Amino acid sequence: MSVTEDTVARNRALQVEWYGEPLGDRVRPLLDRLGLSQSGLAGVLGLSAPMLSQLMSGQRAKISNPAVLHRLMAIEDLVADPAFDALTAAEIKARLAEIGAGPAATTSGLRRATSERIPAGEDPDDHGTHAGSREPARLVQALLREVASAAEIDAAADLIAERFPDLAEVLRVYGTGRTSEAEAHYARTVLGRLLGDRSAMP
Incomplete structure (x- = not known):
């Protein structure tokens, strides 16, 4: 070579x-x-x-x-x-x-995209591929993969896994996981919480 x-x-x-x-x-x-x-x-x-x-x-x-x-x-x-x-x-x-x-995209743009794309009462976890989960999840993936390699992200997740397991999961899912897994995680956590908050409003 x-x-x-x-x-x-x-x-x-x-x-x-x-x-x-x-x-x-x-x-x-x-x-x-x-x-x-x-x-x-x-x-x-x-x-x-x-x-x-x-x-x-x-x-x-x-x-x-x-x-x-x-x-x-x-x-x-x-x-x-x-x-x-x-x-x-x-x-x-x-x-x-x-x-x-x-x-x-910016952080405020992600929030706006979430609030605009998900109608009230709609199921956010459409097998992890809801349209509202795709762009934000991919942007988080892009950000993590821009600043660190997969090995570095795994090492960082290992360091914090015992004290901060949820944060370690975020690093692994978005940093080294498949895009479909990131989309499903985003729909389950962010969008699910957003719709939960809406349903609780008078």
């Missing part, structure tokens, strides 16, 4: 640790489904085309801007939506423009 190949192998391994799989494996299906070039997708994400190419090829390991990762996950949600195949090319273009223009 040359030095370059060693670097690519290491970067791809880091991407698996941070993002669940190499970024090339996450991005290529999006290009196919959206009918976009790498340059077109890079524009939506807010990256230069060479930067996206380097991330996909493993020449670079990390998405340094959390807003870019947020947009990538929003695009993945768009493509995974069962209604995607019914969208026209113009509608897809408009949705991508919205994603590309959208600001990075």
Whole structure:
């Protein structure tokens, strides 16, 4: 192996640790489904085309801007939506423009999204995949994986598990668990508590 190949192998391994799989494996299906070039997708994400190419090829390991990762996950949600195949090319273009223009989410934005998306009386734990649980849960995942590796998150959870088991669980679920597990946890805890508070109001 040359030095370059060693670097690519290491970067791809880091991407698996941070993002669940190499970024090339996450991005290529999006290009196919959206009918976009790498340059077109890079524009939506807010990256230069060479930067996206380097991330996909493993020449670079990390998405340094959390807003870019947020947009990538929003695009993945768009493509995974069962209604995607019914969208026209113009509608897809408009949705991508919205994603590309959208600001990075904030804590207040997460609270607003929760309160706006969950109607009173609706079950928040729809098998852990309620629409209102997806974006906030993924954003928490993105934040944790931006600041620490899976090994570091596990080590931190081990350190506090005895005294703070619930907090350790949050670190593990959002930091190293599957996205579906994070969504189910968010729906069960945050959204469930929110609806409980609403039902108790006069």
